[in-house]
Every structure is written in structure tokens, then in C-alpha cells.
Amino acid sequence: MKVRYSYLKQQFGNAPKLWRDLKKFVNTGDFTLGKPLSEFERKFAKLIGTKYAVGVNSGTDAIKLSLKVIGIKKGDEVITAANTFVATVGAICELGAIPVFVDCDDTFCMNTKLIKKKITKKTKAIVPVHFTGYMTNMIEINKIAKKYKIPVVEDACQSILASINNKNSGTWSNFGAFSLHPLKNINVWSDGGIIVTSNKKYAEKLRLLRNHGLINRDNVKICGYNSRLDTIQAVVGNWLIPKAKQIANQRIKNAKYYDKHLSKINEVIIPPRIQNYKIVYHLYIIFVKNRDKLLKYCLKNGIEAKVHYPIPIYRQPALKYLGHKKGDFPVTDWHAKNIISFPCDQHLKKKELDYVISVVNRFYEKNKN
Ligand SMILES: Cc1ncc(COP(=O)(O)O)c(C=O)c1O
Numbered sequence: 001m002k003v004r005y006s007y008l009k010q011q012f013g014n015a016p017k018l019w020r021d022l023k024k025f026v027n028t029g030d031f032t033l034g035k036p037l038s039e040f041e042r043k044f045a046k047l048i049g050t051k052y053a054v055g056v057n058s059g060t061d062a063i064k065l066s067l068k069v070i071g072i073k074k075g076d077e078v079i080t081a082a083n084t085f086v087a088t089v090g091a092i093c094e095l096g097a098i099p100v101f102v103d104c105d106d107t108f109c110m111n112t113k114l115i116k117k118k119i120t121k122k123t124k125a126i127v128p129v130h131f132t133g134y135m136t137n138m139i140e141i142n143k144i145a146k147k148y149k150i151p152v153v154e155d156a157c158q159s160i161l162a163s164i165n166n167k168n169s170g171t172w173s174n175f176g177a178f179s180l181h182p183l184k185n186i187n188v189w190s191d192g193g194i195i196v197t198s199n200k201k202y203a204e205k206l207r208l209l210r211n212h213g214l215i216n217r218d219n220v221k222i223c224g225y226n227s228r229l230d231t232i233q234a235v236v237g238n239w240l241i242p243k244a245k246q247i248a249n250q251r252i253k254n255a256k257y258y259d260k261h262l263s264k265i266n267e268v269i270i271p272p273r274i275q276n277y278k279i280v281y282h283l284y285i286i287f288v289k290n291r292d293k294l295l296k297y298c299l300k301n302g303i304e305a306k307v308h309y310p311i312p313i314y315r316q317p318a319l320k321y322l323g324h325k326k327g328d329f330p331v332t333d334w335h336a337k338n339i340i341s342f343p344c345d346q347h348l349k350k351k352e353l354d355y356v357i358s359v360v361n362r363f364y365e366k367n368k369n
Pocket residue numbers: 058059060061084085087088129131155157158178179180181191192193
């Protein structure tokens with residue numbers, strides 16, 4: 001049997017209503033900042049629980065533009081997670097700021113106990129990353145942010161509809177940055193991103209920044225970017241958004257099923273599943289013994305397992321100038337060696353989940369010490 005990682009064919013392969021919507025849209029010629037975009041922004045803000053949402057061209061720009069609104073500039077320090085995807089760090093670096101890393105814990109998110117000793121006079125923002133569909137402990141982040149008066153931008157790119165105490169990711173701070181990339185839980189047909197905020201001034205500034213700083217056709221108020229969310233992608237988003245809760249719920253159901261069966265294997269450790277945290281499993285990751293061998297065995301047996309990520313961002317050549325060395329972030333390092341991700345999306349069938357479970361079982365049966 002094959003268990004594929006990408007489910008884009010299943011997601012979009014049979015979508016007659018979407019094709020009708022696209023055809024109607026094409027006939028309007030409303031291609032930049034058109035009506036479907038404002039409709040999508042309204043619906044997205046409502047879904048997440050903020051007053052405003054501003055569509056931009058990627059999750060990376062969602063972080064970058066939010067940091068720009070705060071006023072992040074060259075030489076400022078921005079605290080973020082040592083185990084994040086490169087994009088979080090890229091957004092910080094694009095503004096000339098310095099990423100200051102904090103190690104994660106076994107929830108894959110920043111260990112908030114380690115933040116205080118990273119704060120200096122130059123610290124101008126914290127970017128907690130709600131990694132894998134988990135959430136960073138925003139209660140603690142907000143206590144620190146308040147005490148030290150540091151603005152927060154949530155990198156919620158992997159965690160749409162994750163929550164703590166029923167309060168959604170992206171709503172805990174000044175800005176929530178989401179990605180709509182084809183690999184994300186709510187995905188469009190190209191790059192895309194969206195920022196949520198309940199602050200009117202921030203929303204207005206974001207709208208200016210994403211569209212060259214233009215207040216109308218002829219007047220430029222500030223220097224901005226070309227970072228509009230493509231209106232055609234907003235049409236796709238409008239088609240998908242009614243399914244958002246169901247997508248999250250099905251992923252949660254799949255993960256629970258995996259947890260139940262994989263936890264019986266001695267060589268597997270399931271990450272902590274904290275009460276009152278809703279994890280939306282953009283990635284389903286567990287800790288395993290003999291990871292590299294298991295990964296090979298899964299691939300050989302048709303399961304597209306993956307590792308997110310084998311080389312932590314803080315050890316990548318692009319960030320050598322920061323002077324970090326292996327061992328600086330021990331939990332991140334340990335994860336890089338011991339994690340494995342299995343497909344967990346909403347289109348998987350029970351027999352595919354069962355197959356993954358049986359292959360992992362078989363591997364450890366064969367490799368008993
Ligand atoms: C944690 C994290 N932050 C930011 C991004 C950036 O999103 P995008 O690819 O839409 O620019 C991603 C997406 O890949 C991500 O996983």
C-alpha cells in the first residue's frame with residue numbers, strides 16, 4: 001500500500017463548485033484587491049475571532065509586515081524559536097533584525113522559561129512559533145511581553161484553529177500571521193498569507209504596506225511592498241473556508257487514532273498532549289528510537305514519512321554569522337535526531353492509518369534489541 005504525504009489531488013481534484021466560482025470571477029476581471037479578497041478577509045477574521053484580517057502574498061510576508069508595523073529595523077533583536085521553519089527567521093532577517101533563538105520543549109514550541117535570559121535592551125519583538133499545529137504557551141508569553149513591554153507577533157502559519165482554553169492561535173497578541181501555502185491546513189493554489197489583528201490602526205497600516213503604501217491610485221503615503229494576496233487565491237480560500245473546522249477536527253481525530261495505537265509501542269514516545277490545548281496537527285510528529293532506520297523502512301514500504309527538520313535552522317550555513325554551534329539548543333538538536341512525521345491529513349482513510357501503524361509495529365518487531 002502507498003500512503004502519500006501530499007493530498008492536493010484529493011483536496012482539489014473534484015471541486016465543480018470551485019471551478020464555477022473561478023469562472024464567474026474571471027469574467028469580472030476584478031484581479032487585484034477585488035471583492036473576493038475582502039470577502040475572504042471578513043470570513044477569515046470571523047473564523048479566527050479578530051476584528052480584521054489582511055491578505056498578503058505569503059506567510060513569510062505576514063510575519064515581515066507585522067514586524068514592520070511594530071517598527072522593527074536593522075540591528076533590533078527579535079526572539080524566536082530555534083527549531084522553526086526558515087521562513088520565520090527569513091522574515092526577521094529581511095528587515096535587518098537579528099534573530100535570537102530560544103530552545104523548544106517537547107511540544108515543539110518555544111520553552112517560555114528560557115525567554116527571560118535572552119531579553120536585552122535591543123529586544124524589540126517576540127515571535128513565538130505555534131509549530132506543527134501546537135501552540136506556544138501564550139499565557140506565559142503575554143506575561144513576559146507585558147512585563148518587558150515587548151510586542152508579540154504570533155507565527156501561526158502551521159496552526160490555524162489551534163487554541164488554548166478555546167482562544168485561537170493568532171488572537172493572543174498584536175498580530176497573528178498565517179500561511180495559505182498549498183502544504184498548509186487551509187491552502188490555496190499558490191503562495192498566500194493572511195494577518196489577523198483586532199487593532200484598527202495596525203490593520204490600516206498593513207493594508208498600506210501590502211500595496212506599495214498607496215492610499216489611492218496617485219498618492220503614496222509610505223514606502224511599502226507588493227504583497228497583495230492574489231484575488232484568485234481568495235476565491236479558492238472562500239471555497240475552502242467553510243470546511244476549515246471540519247479539516248481541523250478530522251486531523252485531530254486521525255492524530256488521536258495514531259496516538260492510541262502507536263503509544264503501545266515501547267520504542268515510541270508520543271509528545272505531551274496538554275489539556276485545554278487544541279492541537280491541529282499540521283504535522284503529526286512522534287519521537288522514535290532508531291529513527292533513520294525506521295524512516296527508511298517506512299519509505300521502502302510506501303509510507304511517505306518525513307522529518308521536520310533534520311538540520312535545525314540555527315545550524316544552517318545561512319545563519320553561521322550568528323556564531324551558534326551544535327549543542328546550543330539541546331532539545332532542538334535531540335528532536336532533529338529522534339522525530340518522524342507521518343501523513344495525518346483530512347483525506348486519509350482508516351486503512352491508511354492502520355497501515356502506518358502496522359508498518360511501525362512490524363519495524364520494531366523485526367528490530368527487537
Ligand atoms: C512555521 C512557519 N512560519 C512561516 C512560514 C511561511 O509561510 P509561507 O510559506 O506561506 O511563506 C511557514 C510555511 O512554510 C512555516 O511553516
